[in-house]
Amino acid sequence: MCAMTDSAGTQSFSVAIAGVAGRMGRQLVGAALDSGLDVTGGSEAPASEHLGSDIGELAGRRLLHLKPATDPVSAAGNADVWIDFTRPAATLAALDSLKHTRVRAAIIGTTGFTPAEEAEIARAANGLAIVKAGNFSVGVNLLQALTRMAAERLGPDWDIEIYETHHRRKVDAPSGTALMLGEAAAEGRGKPLSELRAPPYDGPDAKRRAGNIGFAVRRTGGVIGDHEVSFGSDMELLTLSHTALDRAVFAHGALSAAAWAVQQDPGLYNMNDVLGLSGN
Numbered sequence: 001m002c003a004m005t006d007s008a009g010t011q012s013f014s015v016a017i018a019g020v021a022g023r024m025g026r027q028l029v030g031a032a033l034d035s036g037l038d039v040t041g042g043s044e045a046p047a048s049e050h051l052g053s054d055i056g057e058l059a060g061r062r063l064l065h066l067k068p069a070t071d072p073v074s075a076a077g078n079a080d081v082w083i084d085f086t087r088p089a090a091t092l093a094a095l096d097s098l099k100h101t102r103v104r105a106a107i108i109g110t111t112g113f114t115p116a117e118e119a120e121i122a123r124a125a126n127g128l129a130i131v132k133a134g135n136f137s138v139g140v141n142l143l144q145a146l147t148r149m150a151a152e153r154l155g156p157d158w159d160i161e162i163y164e165t166h167h168r169r170k171v172d173a174p175s176g177t178a179l180m181l182g183e184a185a186a187e188g189r190g191k192p193l194s195e196l197r198a199p200p201y202d203g204p205d206a207k208r209r210a211g212n213i214g215f216a217v218r219r220t221g222g223v224i225g226d227h228e229v230s231f232g233s234d235m236e237l238l239t240l241s242h243t244a245l246d247r248a249v250f251a252h253g254a255l256s257a258a259a260w261a262v263q264q265d266p267g268l269y270n271m272n273d274v275l276g277l278s279g280n
């Protein structure tokens, strides 16, 4: 099915979802079906115990008569958009395979890419409209814009510290969102994060260096995602924070990004582009 607009002006397109049995994969399938989109396929890892399960049932919805495929080309089928919240190696392999499909846009929520892998994604964006975000929630993307603004206005004598808490199963650290916030703070200071990122404070010689941006990580229980950016001077402390209350927030954001991306030319975009917050 092609991306098209129906008589009510609602845009319709079909999606394939990578990692359909994962926490986010199930949310994405559920949110897509609830929005009336066509879910035409999904992928899972070759070692997944869910290869025999129905994609709709995995998401707690109706039977779709679709099982997860292990190769991205079969999973993509006739989809217009590929939505991928998996692991870096799986996402990169899928992007390469999508050249052989009719997918025109990819939404990447996977986190934990190395700089070399980020460059690979940028190359894939020569042929696809890619929206990549460490966090697809509207609130976090606004927090990112506010962080950039505060870092710019408050001079380097204000210490910037970023704290994040996630559930005990999270693999990468600091979270993609924490790094996104760190990049926004560094941008406000006119420098790359690689130059300002403080090493973890640990050991006898762990004093904070002026101007650095520090990260602190907690992993506990079922926390979906808490982020806090603090700006501290000798006399005051300004704290900006965000709490994700439901994992569905990321799925809804990813679907908004998908609806936007199917209408774009190939290129690498982020949630600020989707939300019109770029340059704020």
Ligand SMILES: NC(=O)c1ccc[n+]([C@@H]2O[C@H](COP(=O)([O-])OP(=O)(O)OC[C@H]3O[C@@H](n4cnc5c(N)ncnc54)[C@H](O)[C@@H]3O)[C@@H](O)[C@H]2O)c1
Residues within 6 Å of the ligand: 018, 019, 020, 021, 022, 023, 024, 025, 043, 044, 045, 046, 048, 070, 085, 086, 087, 089, 090, 108, 109, 110, 111, 112, 133, 134, 135, 136, 137, 176, 250
């Ligand atoms: N950007 C955001 O807004 C956002 C929000 C939540 C999570 N995430 C990120 O999304 C990713 C997934 O998170 P999760 O909590 O759903 O993890 P998860 O472990 O529950 O799900 C990942 C799924 O991907 C599958 N997978 C692994 N290799 C695969 C392959 N080669 N082909 C197909 N499927 C494969 C796994 O089997 C698993 O089912 C993580 O990187 C996480 O940090 C991003």
